[in-house]
Amino acid sequence: MNPTRTAGAAALFSLALALSACGGADQPEEQAGAAAEDGAAEDTAAADGFEISDPWIKAATVDDGMTAVFGEISNTSDADVTIVSAEHEAAGMVELHEGVTEGADTTMREIEGGFPIPAGGSRVLEAGGDHIMLMDLTEDLEPGSESTVTVEFADGSTAEFTAQVKEFAGANEDYDGGSGDEEEYEEGHDEHAGHEDEHMEDEG
Numbered sequence: 001m002n003p004t005r006t007a008g009a010a011a012l013f014s015l016a017l018a019l020s021a022c023g024g025a026d027q028p029e030e031q032a033g034a035a036a037e038d039g040a041a042e043d044t045a046a047a048d049g050f051e052i053s054d055p056w057i058k059a060a061t062v063d064d065g066m067t068a069v070f071g072e073i074s075n076t077s078d079a080d081v082t083i084v085s086a087e088h089e090a091a092g093m094v095e096l097h098e099g100v101t102e103g104a105d106t107t108m109r110e111i112e113g114g115f116p117i118p119a120g121g122s123r124v125l126e127a128g129g130d131h132i133m134l135m136d137l138t139e140d141l142e143p144g145s146e147s148t149v150t151v152e153f154a155d156g157s158t159a160e161f162t163a164q165v166k167e168f169a170g171a172n173e174d175y176d177g178g179s180g181d182e183e184e185y186e187e188g189h190d191e192h193a194g195h196e197d198e199h200m201e202d203e204g
């Protein structure tokens, strides 16, 4: 018997289990194979592939009590990841929400299973859709300021980003094409298009 060796083997085995659990059900097989080859050296965290573009927070006061974080999240890694929670310094409670449309009403609720983001894919957080909900605000979030949001992934890794605090551009819940982009585009065409070629008296 060699107890040390047995323990070592057991540790390796559970590490392999943990690695394959990380990849999620949709992970292609070759991916799992590659990870196994590299062994424990391949220590990639879900947060490593995190990027967000145009992150912003709707301005709100302590009296408002709550607001939301928006932006487009990208997962640049080659594994599926899931954001399971988030934090903000001025929010006593933070939840991951989804918008739910029933008839004419759009409501929101905590999303089950967090925000999955496929390998190489992205997920848009927008008014009426997915968003990070900041609740129990302890400070006003004033337009023009910035604040830090932290997201946590299913593997426990975290990523921070800075979001701009802005007034909500669309004042109401009508987020589907409410604002008329198409102005009547009446170009002031020069009626003088046809120059009269006036004889230039350009004499020296």
Ligand SMILES: [Cu+2]
Binding pocket: 068, 097, 098, 108, 109, 131, 132, 133
């Ligand atoms: Cu919400």
